[in-house]
Amino acid sequence: MPDFGETPWADARSLPESRICVLSTAGLHVRGDAPFVGYAADYRVIPGDADMDDLVMSHLSTNFDRTGFYQDVNVAFPIDRLRELAEEGVIGSVANHHFSFMGATQPARMEPVVKDMVGILKADGVDAVLLVPV
Amino acid sequence: MGGLAHYLEEEGIPTTQIALIRKHAEEIKPPRALAVPFELGRPLGAPNEPEFQRRVLRTCLELLARDSGPVLEDFLDNAPGADVDQDGWACPVNFAAPMDDISDQDLIRQSLEQEIALLRPWYEESKQTRKGRTNFGISGQTPEDIAAYLAEVVIAREDAKSPIAGTPPHLAFKHMADDIRYFYMEAAIARPDGQVTDLEIGNWLWGETTLGKVLVTIRDWAMETEEKGFKALAITAIVPTHQRHRTIHG
Numbered sequence: 001m002p003d004f005g006e007t008p009w010a011d012a013r014s015l016p017e018s019r020i021c022v023l024s025t026a027g028l029h030v031r032g033d034a035p036f037v038g039y040a041a042d043y044r045v046i047p048g049d050a051d052m053d054d055l056v057m058s059h060l061s062t063n064f065d066r067t068g069f070y071q072d073v074n075v076a077f078p079i080d081r082l083r084e085l086a087e088e089g090v091i092g093s094v095a096n097h098h099f100s101f102m103g104a105t106q107p108a109r110m111e112p113v114v115k116d117m118v119g120i121l122k123a124d125g126v127d128a129v130l131l132v133p134v
Numbered sequence: 135m136g137g138l139a140h141y142l143e144e145e146g147i148p149t150t151q152i153a154l155i156r157k158h159a160e161e162i163k164p165p166r167a168l169a170v171p172f173e174l175g176r177p178l179g180a181p182n183e184p185e186f187q188r189r190v191l192r193t194c195l196e197l198l199a200r201d202s203g204p205v206l207e208d209f210l211d212n213a214p215g216a217d218v219d220q221d222g223w224a225c226p227v228n229f230a231a232p233m234d235d236i237s238d239q240d241l242i243r244q245s246l247e248q249e250i251a252l253l254r255p256w257y258e259e260s261k262q263t264r265k266g267r268t269n270f271g272i273s274g275q276t277p278e279d280i281a282a283y284l285a286e287v288v289i290a291r292e293d294a295k296s297p298i299a300g301t302p303p304h305l306a307f308k309h310m311a312d313d314i315r316y317f318y319m320e321a322a323i324a325r326p327d328g329q330v331t332d333l334e335i336g337n338w339l340w341g342e343t344t345l346g347k348v349l350v351t352i353r354d355w356a357m358e359t360e361e362k363g364f365k366a367l368a369i370t371a372i373v374p375t376h377q378r379h380r381t382i383h384g
Contacts, residue, residue, distance in 0.1 A: 001158070001161045001162065002137065004136070004137055004140045004162050004163070005140075007140070007143075007163045007164070007165055007203060007204040008140055008143040008144045008165065009143060009165055009202065009203055010142075010143045010146045010147060010148040010149075010165075011148065011201070012148035012198040012199070014199070015195060015196065015198060015199060018198065020195070023138065023142075025135055025138070031271045031272075032271075035272045035273070035309050035312075037305050037308075053264070053265055053266055053267035054267075056269045056271060056272055057269060058272045058309065058312060060308070060367075060370070060371050061370055061371065062370065062371060062372065062373065062374040063174065063370065063374050063375050064173075064174035064175030064332075065173050065174060065175030065176055065331070065332035066175055066269070066316075066319070066332070067175075067181075067319065067323060067330055067331070067332055067335055068173075068175055068176040068180065068181040069175065069181070069269070070181075070264075070269060070316070070319065070320055070323065071181035071182060071264070071323070072181030072182045073267075074178060074181070074184070074187055075175075075176050075177070075178045075179070075180060075181045075187070076175065076176070076177055076178065078178050078187055078191050080184070081178070081184065081187050081188050081191045082191065084184075084188065085188070085191065085192065085195070090192065090195075091195065101138070103135060104370075107137030107138065108137075110137070110138060110141070111137075111141050114138055114141040114142060115141060115145055118142065118145040118146075118147060121142075121147055126147070127148070128147070128148045128149065128150065128195075128198050129142055129147055129148070129149045129150075130149075130150055130151065130191075130194065130195065131135055131138055131139055131149055131150070131151035131152070131164075132151070132152050132177050132178075133135040133151070133152060133153065133154050133155075133177055134154075134174065134175055134177060
């Protein structure tokens, strides 16, 4: 396990004011996007208004359940639940773009990519990121 | 997963996360994490359980309100259905016994095509039940194309030619193997009766189908080959851990 050192801390806005983005490591992408290959540190963008029935999973590992995801995207990518929470005012809003990595990649290889992503998050007005593993 | 939280948080973006493996979160110490007792692959607990999913999601998001960390909390409730005795599932199709002799490329292809033909109506049914949703379609190849390529890989091994332009053989194999497993599994869970687990589906796919035998045979070869691409896939990316007892190398 790599050593990530001291835990950094960024203060969050209150939840009802927060725009939330989902970052998954399930190797998710819209059908037709390039599948994940090898241990590359790249990510796919999942547009917030994409048809979630077109969401597929090309994660390298065979060692997790996929039957749940076949039946309901939300078990790994809770987009409908987030939209409901936004409608109810529990959270402020749902981001326009969400992201997926293929989580078997070495974290250090993802670092520069994640740091680049911050610009996109800020442009989208994202206040907090929900990280969801698989 | 926790590493990504460190990187984002260093850039001023607050994060919260679900942790499926508590030990990782204990070691990596992301700023805010909710450890959940669910199966890998199901971070929100269970499919088609919106109320339960909302509770997990809300509990995780509410960690954003903390004023210092690292925070590692536990979500204590098991996923709905996790305690149910799950022996209700049966594949809608009865296959002949899988091939014993995996040595003739044409026969392998034909056996796979027969399984595909038997499963196709259930695959279509499954897709329709899920309003057109399917995981199939990563490689862009048809099930029959995939059957032909898998049969070729079993026999020709490193000499098999990738049928996908610009994609090397091992990646073509990986994407096609994923696709065909999705096709089989989605067909197998077409009937909505009862819960089904990854293990039950796995026991069927890997133990009772020619596809399972073919993939195990490819894995056995991949463990010993010097061909770098397949070698890299061999240990974790062909056969799931709970089915490795069927392979030579375990």
